[in-house]
Amino acid sequence: xxxxxxxxSLASGFNDHYSPQPSLRHxxxxxxxxxxxxxQFDWSSHPEESDDGDSHQPQNLRELPLHMTLKRAIWQVQxxxxxxxxxxxxxxxxxxxxxxxxxxxxxxxxxKLALWRKTIHKIGGHFGGGVQSYFLFLRFLVIxxxxxxxxxASFVIIPSIVFNTVSFSGSSSIDSLPSxxxxxxxxxxxxDPNPEALTVFYTYFLDLxxxxxxxxxxxxxxxxxxxxxxxSSGFSYNIPLAYLLTAAFYFLFCLxxxxxxxxxxxxxxxxxGGGAVGGYSMLIFTGWDYGLQxxxxxxxxxNNLLYQLQVDLEEERIKQKAASLTLTQxxxxxxxxxxxxxxxxxxxxxxxxGIAAATQFSQSQQQGGIVGLLLEYLPSxxxxxxxxxxxxxxxQVARFEKYSPSVTIILALLRAVILRLVSLAVLLYxxxxxxxxxGDVNTGKCTPCSYNSEQYQCWETRVGQEMYKLTLFDxxxxxxxLVLVEFPRRFVVDNCSxxxxxxxxxxxxxxPSNILALVYGQTVVWAGALFCPLLPxxxxxxxxxxxxxxxxxxxxxCRPALRTFRSTSSNFFFFLVLLIGLMLASVVxxxxxxxxxxxxxxxxxxxxxxxxxxxxxxxxxLSNTTQEFLFYAGSQAFSIPLFxxxxxxxxxxxxxxxxxxxxxxxxxxxxxxxxxxxxxxxKQIKEIAALSKEEQEPQxxxxxxxxxxxxxxxxxQHNPAFDPDTGMMTQPxxxxxxxxxxxGLHYREE
Amino acid sequence: xxxTASKLPKDQLSEYQELTFLTKQEILLAHKRxxxxxxxxxxxxxxxxxxxxxxxxxxxxxxxxPFRRRxxxxxxxxxxxxxSLSFEDFLDLxxxxxxxxTLEIKSHYAFRIFDFDDDGTLDTGDLEKLVNCLTxxxxxxRLTSEEMKQLINNILEESDIDKDGTVNLxxxxxxxxxxxxxxxxxKIVL
Numbered sequence: 001x002x003x004x005x006x007x008x009s010l011a012s013g014f015n016d017h018y019s020p021q022p023s024l025r026h027x028x029x030x031x032x033x034x035x036x037x038x039x040q041f042d043w044s045s046h047p048e049e050s051d052d053g054d055s056h057q058p059q060n061l062r063e064l065p066l067h068m069t070l071k072r073a074i075w076q077v078q079x080x081x082x083x084x085x086x087x088x089x090x091x092x093x094x095x096x097x098x099x100x101x102x103x104x105x106x107x108x109x110x111x112k113l114a115l116w117r118k119t120i121h122k123i124g125g126h127f128g129g130g131v132q133s134y135f136l137f138l139r140f141l142v143i144x145x146x147x148x149x150x151x152x153a154s155f156v157i158i159p160s161i162v163f164n165t166v167s168f169s170g171s172s173s174i175d176s177l178p179s180x181x182x183x184x185x186x187x188x189x190x191x192d193p194n195p196e197a198l199t200v201f202y203t204y205f206l207d208l209x210x211x212x213x214x215x216x217x218x219x220x221x222x223x224x225x226x227x228x229x230x231x232s233s234g235f236s237y238n239i240p241l242a243y244l245l246t247a248a249f250y251f252l253f254c255l256x257x258x259x260x261x262x263x264x265x266x267x268x269x270x271x272x273g274g275g276a277v278g279g280y281s282m283l284i285f286t287g288w289d290y291g292l293q294x295x296x297x298x299x300x301x302x303n304n305l306l307y308q309l310q311v312d313l314e315e316e317r318i319k320q321k322a323a324s325l326t327l328t329q330x331x332x333x334x335x336x337x338x339x340x341x342x343x344x345x346x347x348x349x350x351x352x353x354g355i356a357a358a359t360q361f362s363q364s365q366q367q368g369g370i371v372g373l374l375l376e377y378l379p380s381x382x383x384x385x386x387x388x389x390x391x392x393x394x395x396q397v398a399r400f401e402k403y404s405p406s407v408t409i410i411l412a413l414l415r416a417v418i419l420r421l422v423s424l425a426v427l428l429y430x431x432x433x434x435x436x437x438x439g440d441v442n443t444g445k446c447t448p449c450s451y452n453s454e455q456y457q458c459w460e461t462r463v464g465q466e467m468y469k470l471t472l473f474d475x476x477x478x479x480x481x482l483v484l485v486e487f488p489r490r491f492v493v494d495n496c497s498x499x500x501x502x503x504x505x506x507x508x509x510x511x512p513s514n515i516l517a518l519v520y521g522q523t524v525v526w527a528g529a530l531f532c533p534l535l536p537x538x539x540x541x542x543x544x545x546x547x548x549x550x551x552x553x554x555x556x557x558c559r560p561a562l563r564t565f566r567s568t569s570s571n572f573f574f575f576l577v578l579l580i581g582l583m584l585a586s587v588v589x590x591x592x593x594x595x596x597x598x599x600x601x602x603x604x605x606x607x608x609x610x611x612x613x614x615x616x617x618x619x620x621x622l623s624n625t626t627q628e629f630l631f632y633a634g635s636q637a638f639s640i641p642l643f644x645x646x647x648x649x650x651x652x653x654x655x656x657x658x659x660x661x662x663x664x665x666x667x668x669x670x671x672x673x674x675x676x677x678x679x680x681x682x683k684q685i686k687e688i689a690a691l692s693k694e695e696q697e698p699q700x701x702x703x704x705x706x707x708x709x710x711x712x713x714x715x716x717q718h719n720p721a722f723d724p725d726t727g728m729m730t731q732p733x734x735x736x737x738x739x740x741x742x743x744g745l746h747y748r749e750e
Numbered sequence: 751x752x753x754t755a756s757k758l759p760k761d762q763l764s765e766y767q768e769l770t771f772l773t774k775q776e777i778l779l780a781h782k783r784x785x786x787x788x789x790x791x792x793x794x795x796x797x798x799x800x801x802x803x804x805x806x807x808x809x810x811x812x813x814x815x816p817f818r819r820r821x822x823x824x825x826x827x828x829x830x831x832x833x834s835l836s837f838e839d840f841l842d843l844x845x846x847x848x849x850x851x852t853l854e855i856k857s858h859y860a861f862r863i864f865d866f867d868d869d870g871t872l873d874t875g876d877l878e879k880l881v882n883c884l885t886x887x888x889x890x891x892r893l894t895s896e897e898m899k900q901l902i903n904n905i906l907e908e909s910d911i912d913k914d915g916t917v918n919l920x921x922x923x924x925x926x927x928x929x930x931x932x933x934x935x936x937k938i939v940l
Binding site for chain 1: 770811841845850859877880885891913917934935937
C-alpha cells in the first residue's frame with residue numbers, strides 16, 4: 001500500500017527515468033535540497049523496454065548506489081516481472097570477465113619479472129619520475145648490451161673457440177680465395193703481438209688497463225680471430241662472413257630496440273599531450289590507487305603525487321610569469337639568451353680543438369711505463385675534463401636563461417650531447433687521419449699497405465684498444481667521483497656546520513649529465529664492437545656496477561630534487577640522443593667495413609681488399625637459383641617499383657597522421673564548445689527557475705526547516721523518499737530547486 | 751562449537767549475488783573475513799551484528815588507505831553515524847570496489863567519499879582535505895598554502911562548469927568519464 005502510493009507519486013514527479021546509459025546526470029540529481037544525491041528508482045520503467053540485451057536486467061539493480069535493504073525491496077518488487085536470462089548470455093558474461101581477469105594477471109606477472117622492479121619503484125617514490133627515468137634508461141641499456149653479447153657470442157666467439165680447439169677434418173684455416181696479391185707486401189706482415197717471455201707483474205696491470213700485452217692477442221680483440229672457413233660433412237661455417245654479418249645485425253637489432261622504445265614513449269607523449277586540459281582535476285580525482293596495501297607503498301604513492309603536483313604547479317607559475325612580461329623585457333630576455341647561446345657554443349668549440357690536439361700528440365708518442373700510460377690515456381683525460389667543465393659552466397649559464405624546468409633539462413641535454421658525442425667524433429677522426437695518412441692512401445707511410453703500417457701493424461686492434469680504454473676510463477672516473485667527491489661531500493655537509501658548506505649542501509642527482517654519460521658509454525661500445533667483440537659484455541658488467549653505485553649514492557648522499565621535471569617528454573629526448581650516438585657509431589662501422597683496407601697480418605679479413613668483399617665472394621658460392629633470386633632483388637626491375645611503393649605508402653601514412661591531428665584539434669574545440677553550451681543552459685535554467693519561483697511564491701506552503709536539519713543527507717536508512725507525509729512529494733521537483741545551493745542540474749536532450 | 755562460523759544460507763547467497771557485483775567466491779570470502787572481525791559471541795548472528803569502525807580499519811586492505819575513515823562512514827547504515835558496518839554494508843562496500851562494478855557506481859561512491867562534510871558538493875574545504883589525504887598528512891608532505899590555492903583554483907576552473915564555486919556530482923562524473931584508468935584503480939579486492 002505504501003509502496004504503491006510512493007510509486008505513483010514518484011512517477012508523476014520528474015522526468016529522470018532510470019536509464020542504463022552512462023549518464024547519471026538525470027538521477028534525481030543534486031538539485032534536491034535534501035535528497036540531494038539519493039537515487040530515485042523509477043518504478044514505472046519496464047524491464048522489457050531495455051534494449052541492451054538479456055544481461056541488462058540483473059545489472060540494473062547492482063548499478064543503483066543504494067543500500068542493500070533498499071535494493072532488496074526493489075528486487076522483491078521486480079521479482080514479479082523478471083525475464084529469463086539465457087544461459088548463453090550469462091556464460092558469455094562469465095567468459096569475458098574471466099578473460100579480462102586473465103589478461104590483468106598476465107600483465108601483473110610480466111611486470112613482476114622485470115629486472116630491478118622494486119628498486120626502481122622505490123627510487124620513483126623517493127626522488128620522483130625524473131630520477132626514475134634515468135634508472136629505467138640504464139636498465140634498458142643493460143638488457144640491450146646483454147642481448148648483443150649473446151648475439152656476438154653465439155655466432156662469432158663460440159664458433160671461433162670451437163674451431164680453434166677442435167680440428168675438423170677437411171677444414172682449411174686459410175681462405176681458399178685469396179684476393180690480394182701478396183708479393184711486395186713484406187713490410188705489412190710484421191705484426192707480432194706476443195709479449196716478451198719475462199715480464200714484471202705490474203706490466204700485467206698496465207696491460208689490463210690499456211689492452212696491450214697479454215690482452216692484445218686474445219678473443220678480446222679483432223686481431224686474434226682467424227679467417228677460418230670450415231667445411232666438413234654437410235656443415236660449413238665461414239668465420240669472416242659470420243663476423244661481418246653479426247656486426248651488421250647487431251646494429252640493426254639495437255636500432256629496432258631503440259625505435260620500439262621510442263615508439264611507446266612517443267605514444268604516451270601524444271596521448272597525454274604533456275599536461276593536457278583537465279590535468280589537475282583528473283589527477284586529484286582519479287590519481288589514487290585503492291589497491292595499494294602497506295604503509296610503504298602508500299607513502300611512495302603519496303610522494304609521487306606530491307612531486308607531480310609540485311612540478312605541474314611550478315611549470316604553470318613560470319609560464320604565467322613569462323607571459324606577463326612587457327615587450328621591452330621580452331626583447332631583452334631573448335637577446336640575452338642569444339648571447340648566452342653563443343657563449344656556450346664558443347666553449348664547446350674550444351673543447352674540440354683541445355681534444356684534437358691531445359689525440360694527435362698522444363698517437364705520435366711511444367713511451368713505456370707510467371708516462372707512456374699517461375700519454376695513452378691523454379685523449380680520454382682531456383675529453384673527460386672538458387665533459388665535466390663545460391656542462392658545469394653551461395648549467396651556471398642556464399640559471400640566467402630562465403626557461404621552465406622541462407625546457408632547461410632538454411637544452412642542457414642537447415648541449416651536453418653535442419659536446420660529448422662530437423668530442424668522441426673528433427677522437428675518431430684523429431685516429432682515422434693517422435691510420436689512413438689523412439685519407440690519401442698512396443702517400444708517405446701508407447704506400448705499401450694502404451694504411452699506416454709503421455705505426456699500426458694491426459690497426460683494427462688499435463682502434464679496439466682505444467675504445468676499450470675509453471670505456472674503462474669512463475668507468476674509473478665514475479667510481480672515483482663517487483668515492484672521492486660525493487661521499488666526502490656528504491660527510492662534510494653532515495658534520496661541518498659552517499655557512500658556506502651548508503649553502504653548497506648535499507649533492508643533487510643531476511639527471512641529464514648522468515644520462516649523457518650513459519649515452520656516451522654506449523656510443524663508445526657501439527663504435528668499438530666491430531673491433532673488440534667482448535666489449536658489450538664488459539659494458540654490461542660496467543653498467544650493472546654503475547647501477548648499484550648510483551643507487552647507493554642516491555640514497556646515501558643526495559637530497560630529493562628541489563626542482564623536478566616532466567619525465568615523459570625528456571624520456572623521448574634520451575632515446576633520441578641515443579639514436580644520434582648509434583648513427584655516429586654506424587658511420588664508423590660503414591667506413592671501416594667498406595673503405596679502409598684491412599690489416600694484412602691479423603684478423604679474419606686479412607686477405608681481402610676490404611672487409612665487405614667477403615660477402616660478394618661468398619655470394620658466388622651460393623647455388624644458381626639463389627644467386628639469380630638475389631640478383632633480381634637487387635636489380636632495377638624490382639627495386640624501382642619497391643621504392644615507388646614505399647613512397648606511396650609513406651604518403652598515405654603522412655596523410656593519415658595529418659587527418660588524425662586535425663580530428664584531435666576538432667574534438668578539442670568541440671569539447672570546449674560543450675562546456676560553454678552547458679554554462680549557457682545552466683544560466684537559462686536559473687533564469688527560468690527564478691521566474692517560476694516568483695510565480696509560485698504566493699502558493700507555496702511554509703516549510704519547516706526543522707524537519708530537514710537532523711536528517712542525514714545521504715540515503716541511509718532514512719530515505720525521505722519513503723516518508724509519505726513529506727510535502728515535497730506532491731510537487732514536481734526536478735527543475736525547480738527551492739534554494740539555489742546546487743543549481744547543477746544538467747538538462748540533457750535525449 | 752566455537753571454531754566454526756555460521757554458514758551463509760544458499761538463498762541468501764544467491765540474493766547477494768543478484769544485488770551486488772560480487773561472485774559467489776567473493777561473497778563467501780567476504781563472509782569469512784567479516785566473521786573474523788566479529789566478536790566470538792556475535793558470530794552466529796552474522797546478519798544483525800555490526801563491527802565497529804576501528805576493527806574494520808584493521809583489515810590490511812584498508813589499513814593504510816588515506817580514505818579509510820570516509821569509506822567506512824559512507825557505507826555505514828548505522829543510526830549512530832559511527833562508521834560501523836554490518837555484513838550487508840560490508841558487501842555493499844566490496845561491491846562498489848569490485849572488479850565488475852560500473853563506472854557510474856564507482857564515480858558515485860567516489861564522490862561521496864571525497865565529500866568530507868557530506869553536503870552534496872565538493873567545495874574548497876573538501877578539496878583541500880582531499881589533496882592533503884592524497885599527498886600525506888605529515889607537515890613536510892603537504893603543499894604550501896599558495897600552491898594549494900593555485901591547485902584548487904585550477905581544479906575549479908577545469909571542472910566547475912556552472913561556476914558556482916563547488917564541484918557537484920554531475921561535474922565530478924564528467925571529469926571521471928574522461929579518465930581511462932579510474933575503473934581499474936578504484937578497486938579493493940580481498
